Amino acid sequence: MENYVLHLLTMIGIYAILAYSMNLVTGFGGLLVFCLAGFYGVGAYTHTLLQVGGAESRLADELLFSAACPFPVALLGAALAGGGAAIAIGVVALRFRGDFFVFATLGFQMMLYTVLYNWNELGRGAFGIYGIPRPVVFGWEINQPWEYVVLVGVVDTMVLPFLFLLYRSPFGLSLKALRDNERAAESLGISAFRQHLSALMVAGAFSGIAGGLYASYVTYIDPTSFGLNESIFIVSLLLLGGSGNIRGPIIGTVVMILLPEALRFVGLPDSFAANLREIIYGFALILLMYWRPRGLAGDFSLR
Amino acid sequence: MMNEPALTIKNLMVRFGEVAVLRGVSASLPSGAVTAFVGPNGAGKTTLFHAISGDLLPDKGIVSLRGKPITGMAPWKVARNGLGKMFQDVRVFDSLTVIDNVLLALHEHEGLSVWASLTGVPMWRRHAPKLLQEAESWLEIVGVERPYDRPAGLLSFGNKKLLALARLMAGKFDVFLLDEPTAGVSPVLVERIAELIRKMANRGITIALIEHNFSFVTNVAEHVYLMREGTIQDWGATEEVLAKDENREILIGL
Amino acid sequence: MNLLLQLIADGLVNGILFALLACGFGLVYRSARVFHLAFAGLFLISPYVAYVVNVWLHAPIWLAVTLGVVAGAVAGYIVEVLLYHPFFRRKASNSAVMVASLGAFIVIENVLAIIFGNELRTVDRGLASSFDFGPITLTTIQIFQFLIGSAALVALGVAIRKVRLFKAIWALGDEPELVPVLGLPLTRYRKIVFTLSAALGGLAGCLIAVDVGVDPHMGMSYLLIAAVAMLTGGIDRYTGWVLGGVALALLQSLMVWQFSAKWVDLVTFTVLIGVLVVRPQGILGLRKRLEEQ
Ligand SMILES: Nc1ncnc2c1ncn2[C@@H]1O[C@H](COP(=O)(O)OP(=O)(O)OP(=O)(O)O)[C@@H](O)[C@H]1O
Numbered sequence: 027m028e029n030y031v032l033h034l035l036t037m038i039g040i041y042a043i044l045a046y047s048m049n050l051v052t053g054f055g056g057l058l059v060f061c062l063a064g065f066y067g068v069g070a071y072t073h074t075l076l077q078v079g080g081a082e083s084r085l086a087d088e089l090l091f092s093a094a095c096p097f098p099v100a101l102l103g104a105a106l107a108g109g110g111a112a113i114a115i116g117v118v119a120l121r122f123r124g125d126f127f128v129f130a131t132l133g134f135q136m137m138l139y140t141v142l143y144n145w146n147e148l149g150r151g152a153f154g155i156y157g158i159p160r161p162v163v164f165g166w167e168i169n170q171p172w173e174y175v176v177l178v179g180v181v182d183t184m185v186l187p188f189l190f191l192l193y194r195s196p197f198g199l200s201l202k203a204l205r206d207n208e209r210a211a212e213s214l215g216i217s218a219f220r221q222h223l224s225a226l227m228v229a230g231a232f233s234g235i236a237g238g239l240y241a242s243y244v245t246y247i248d249p250t251s252f253g254l255n256e257s258i259f260i261v262s263l264l265l266l267g268g269s270g271n272i273r274g275p276i277i278g279t280v281v282m283i284l285l286p287e288a289l290r291f292v293g294l295p296d297s298f299a300a301n302l303r304e305i306i307y308g309f310a311l312i313l314l315m316y317w318r319p320r321g322l323a324g325d326f327s328l329r
Numbered sequence: 330m331m332n333e334p335a336l337t338i339k340n341l342m343v344r345f346g347e348v349a350v351l352r353g354v355s356a357s358l359p360s361g362a363v364t365a366f367v368g369p370n371g372a373g374k375t376t377l378f379h380a381i382s383g384d385l386l387p388d389k390g391i392v393s394l395r396g397k398p399i400t401g402m403a404p405w406k407v408a409r410n411g412l413g414k415m416f417q418d419v420r421v422f423d424s425l426t427v428i429d430n431v432l433l434a435l436h437e438h439e440g441l442s443v444w445a446s447l448t449g450v451p452m453w454r455r456h457a458p459k460l461l462q463e464a465e466s467w468l469e470i471v472g473v474e475r476p477y478d479r480p481a482g483l484l485s486f487g488n489k490k491l492l493a494l495a496r497l498m499a500g501k502f503d504v505f506l507l508d509e510p511t512a513g514v515s516p517v518l519v520e521r522i523a524e525l526i527r528k529m530a531n532r533g534i535t536i537a538l539i540e541h542n543f544s545f546v547t548n549v550a551e552h553v554y555l556m557r558e559g560t561i562q563d564w565g566a567t568e569e570v571l572a573k574d575e576n577r578e579i580l581i582g583l
Numbered sequence: 584m585n586l587l588l589q590l591i592a593d594g595l596v597n598g599i600l601f602a603l604l605a606c607g608f609g610l611v612y613r614s615a616r617v618f619h620l621a622f623a624g625l626f627l628i629s630p631y632v633a634y635v636v637n638v639w640l641h642a643p644i645w646l647a648v649t650l651g652v653v654a655g656a657v658a659g660y661i662v663e664v665l666l667y668h669p670f671f672r673r674k675a676s677n678s679a680v681m682v683a684s685l686g687a688f689i690v691i692e693n694v695l696a697i698i699f700g701n702e703l704r705t706v707d708r709g710l711a712s713s714f715d716f717g718p719i720t721l722t723t724i725q726i727f728q729f730l731i732g733s734a735a736l737v738a739l740g741v742a743i744r745k746v747r748l749f750k751a752i753w754a755l756g757d758e759p760e761l762v763p764v765l766g767l768p769l770t771r772y773r774k775i776v777f778t779l780s781a782a783l784g785g786l787a788g789c790l791i792a793v794d795v796g797v798d799p800h801m802g803m804s805y806l807l808i809a810a811v812a813m814l815t816g817g818i819d820r821y822t823g824w825v826l827g828g829v830a831l832a833l834l835q836s837l838m839v840w841q842f843s844a845k846w847v848d849l850v851t852f853t854v855l856i857g858v859l860v861v862r863p864q865g866i867l868g869l870r871k872r873l874e875e876q
């Protein structure tokens with residue numbers, strides 16, 4: 027029971043990073059994106075490949091000389107890769123607006139999934155990568171559930187303040203202006219493309235870190251953890267909690283992580299429960315958009 | 330005209346599908362002066378401003394700002410070159426506070442990047458009080474209704490116009506395009522806006538405005554361009570143009 | 584070379600199916616301006632109904648497909664009445680409608696998964712015989728797919744150009760505010776659009792299922808194809824949607840020919856990027872954007 031609580035805390039810590047990253051793009055920049063799980067996945071794979079090197083992947087072996095990087099370096103690599111993926115996506119998708127922007131991010135999410143799923147030389151495709159080493163941070167080897175909680179907590183306290191700072195900075199202000207009226211913001215000399223791309227890049231980098239944390243926590247990754255369903259989950263937790271401020275995303279994260287756990291206690295068969303959970307998310311999205319588009323505690327509703 | 334033009338437009342053409350909305354418009358704005366664009370509804374005045382500011386890609390023609398061609402440049406680049414614009418439908422940032430609307434214009438453009446926002450934390454924190462003061466003084470000069478810390482979306486229409494003006498004045502622009510600054514505004518405010526425009530012109534800012542209010546035009550503008558169906562019908566000193574019978578007919582008879 | 588010809592023929596047949604999907608999706612986007620993500624679940628309802636009628640009730644396949652399409656159309660109608668119309672009455676923002684639509688997709692997908700399981704289901708179509716056309720071999724199923732699909736496309740194309748009702752529906756997307764002013768029954772038009780769209784999608788779904796079967800999670804990648812086909816061909820041109828669908832299918836065939844079948848999904852995205860390169864202003868040009876803000 028105690029371990030179970032610690033597990034939930036760890037997951038909340040990881041998803042909080044995702045929620046706050048998404049918040050920068052959606053709540054401040056006004057852009058709905060369905061590819062955050064893609065960045066998360068890129069981070070997880072990069073982190074893993076940087077750590078295991080050639081043992082699991084021929085390609086990584088050639089590229090990285092079976093690097094076996096230490097945990098902090100791998101995490102940094104995950105951030106860079108996530109940010110890079112976000113830039114690649116942003117450069118294309120940001121040429122669209124509105125529905126088609128959202129659609130393009132959705133398409134890229136599916137593309138990233140296809141790549142992870144089929145590129146066997148990279149990350150063993152559908153089989154996934156087993157035995158990801160447990161993190162060792164400056165000599166401290168992390169094994170116990172409580173140690174993971176501490177690790178995630180430490181990473182969160184190092185990473186999230188950057189996002190909070192950005193929310194309140196001139197950069198955040200310009201994002202909000204773009205969200206309110208893009209033309210007017212551009213008439214003040216603010217480049218929508220540049221600011222939106224930066225926001226995406228930051229979100230991608232931080233999601234990459236979350237991915238690295240996740241990979242070294244579960245020690246096994248495969249593409250199904252980073253598919254469209256996962257992106258939809260991240261979007262729902264942000265929309266449920268509300269965006270555009272600091273309290274919304276964390277409320278959404280806690281509720282959405284605990285909700286399926288509550289379902290578990292009802293005692294449904296496993297396969298059925300998974301589908302039922304998805305159905306509940308689906309209805310939640312519909313009802314939320316109808317009755318409370320700004321979520322439980324948000325400052326911004328989609329437009 | 331006396332001094333060298335701050336902005337020149339040569340043979341600008343814009344068409345929407347089959348319809349030619351601007352059919353070769355040429356004009357120049359003498360620097361430090363106020364120039365008005367008048368004409369009946371649908372004459373293409375707003376379209377002309379859009380084409381100048383880069384919000385609209387002209388099909389043909391050249392726009393140059395102090396000799397530098399800006400045709401087809403992205404709107405934010407045009408703005409960084411010193412051309413500021415007030416939209417016909419105002420467009421304040423509704424969810425930002427009144428003061429943040431002005432603050433945004435005050436920030437250096439480079440300071441808005443992620444990098445500057447993170448590394449410059451001590452800087453923008455330290456500068457914050459100064460900027461805040463400056464923003465407040467602009468709001469006071471223009472006379473936007475207090476309090477300044479509520480969302481701009483709550484302002485009345487007239488106050489939104491004033492806020493848009495304050496935002497423009499706070500930014501580092503030396504050419505203003507004002508699309509109907511007095512439309513839908515009470516006579517008292519019209520007088521104040523006229524005063525602000527004259528003040529700006531005295532500081533050397535070049536101003537172009539679109540207006541339907543002729544006493545206002547006579548009051549503030551030295552030069553007038555009369556537009557009709559996408560062409561310049563007549564232009565010259567304000568009194569002369571507005572005095573001609575055929576022009577009066579276009580403007581008032583329609 | 585023969586392989587290439589064969590792949591091109593297969594591509595053409597697939598292209599007709601993609602075109603049907605693109606029309607189902609495009610009709611809604613063009614006239615109701617809804618980004619119909621629920622379509623990805625909706626068009627799978629028909630094949631599953633056909634599956635039930637055919638495999639569980641042992642009815643012949645033509646009856647199964649007919650009933651499937653009817654059921655799909657009804658589902659489309661219900662989705663408009665229960666989901667989109669309330670949002671439309673509220674004047675909800677596009678993004679909100681899109682998210683709700685995505686929610687509906689998730690619900691349909693998982694309800695189907697609960698009822699029918701996650702695995703692929705195939706209908707009982709008997710043994711397919713095949714015909715040789717020179718170097719090309721087509722199965723009877725492919726021939727039926729091609730003929731039925733083309734017939735539906737031609738019928739729709741003629742209707743959009745000639746029938747008054749359809750012309751009015753087409754015009755809906757240009758001036759949605761104008762329609763009620765002109766005294767046209769907007770609500771009824773929307774119902775027609777969503778029903779017809781679901782029927783078209785359902786037909787495509789059935790034709791796909793007869794050949795390769797159906798599973799509850801395949802909807803989204805077909806939706807991507809439909810949307811990209813519509814984008815590629817141009818949002819405002821019916822023939823463009825059809826050509827876009829066919830072009831995508833042919834490109835997929837080329838992909839299979841040159842590389843491997845597992846990468847066909849990438850074709851869709853590559854084309855999406857290609858569209859951007861060819862039309863650097865994006866799909867809604869600068870002017871459209873100016874208007875809309
Ligand atoms: N995006 C567009 N697409 C098609 N036609 C347009 C578009 N924008 C403007 N027009 C047309 O161009 C013409 C000129 O419009 P414009 O807004 O420039 O007029 P205006 O002189 O500013 O009028 P007003 O005094 O009423 O503001 C009008 O006939 C208008 O219908």
Ligand SMILES: [Mg+2]
Binds near residue numbers: 374376508
């Ligand atoms: Mg105008």
